[in-house]
Amino acid sequence: MEKKPYTIKRLIALLIVAFNGIGITLSAQVDSGSVDSLLHKSAVQEDTVIIFQYVKDGQVLDATLIDGDTIPWIVLDEVLFISEPTFDDDEARRRYFYLKRKVMKVYPYAVLAGNKLDSLNLRLDSLTSRREKRRYIKEYQEYLEERFEPEIRKLTHSEGQILCKLLYRETDMSVYDLITEYRSGWTAFWWNVTANWNDISLKEPYDPENNEEDKLVENILQRSFTQGLLEERVPFYPPQVEE
Structure with a gap:
């Protein structure tokens, strides 16, 4: 039963950090002839935004390339926000x-x-x-x-x-x-x-x-x-x- 309020089922956060060992930008590490080897087959490109997967330390991770800036991101565990009650008197x-x-x-x-x-x-x-x-x-x-x-x-x-x-x-x-x-x-x-x-x-x-x-x-x-x-x-x- 989905009966409890104040619960956000999934929180997606963009963690704007540099790739360790890969570099800040894609263009700084690979030339145009090797891009296909880096992008996952399921990569999606929309104008200057590319969503792709890469392998680091044996793990398949997700990232977004926006105007040359590589932004890794992950899906965080469920987060529960509970407001603290306030009182008038x-x-x-x-x-x-x-x-x-x-x-x-x-x-x-x-x-x-x-x-x-x-x-x-x-x-x-x-x-x-x-x-x-x-x-x-x-x-x-x-x-x-x-x-x-x-x-x-x-x-x-x-x-x-x-x-x-x-x-x-x-x-x-x-x-x-x-x-x-x-x-x-x-x-x-x-x-x-x-x-x-x-x-x-x-x-x-x-x-x-x-x-x-x-x-x-x-x-x-x-x-x-x-x-x-x-x-x-x-x-x-x-x-x-x-x-």
Whole structure:
């Protein structure tokens, strides 16, 4: 799932440095009769710009020749840019750090639930009997209740709402839809009624692009991942097919 904002998939940078052992310009090293031996067969020439490949120390590298100047370039690894939040006043700063504390507290629950759901779906894919699937789903429900219920009962209403949002983040489904899918719509209805009494919505999506609080939550997560404070979950369902 391509769901994380602020990520630039590939960053292409031109590293303007001289070739070690080749020289600054092509014309200084080879005459017109030997150019073909230097250019790769796939070289592209447009006016005074030539894009070509060369071999150095056993590696095939890329470069661009612009008006006689040789410019080597490489494709860098993925780079993640995370903006640092700014605050208008001390109250906004305090709210941010309260939110951060809550996110750090409930994200591990979302990770465990997401991983367990991936395992459940992998197992269901291998079952053909509807009866076996119902039995396995029941075991999954019992696991969640045994593992999470005592601790979730201790969460505040706002922590419960953040957990619902993070479950959406990790599964691409709202808690309401998850209950509908793996239990029944009737059960989901009553769970949502109970949640509403506690000021929690099971239907609300996680939308960091348009929702300001969700945007802050995502910022907190991304900064925590890069700082090693949290480990980001890597979904394993559906299985990735290698091309």
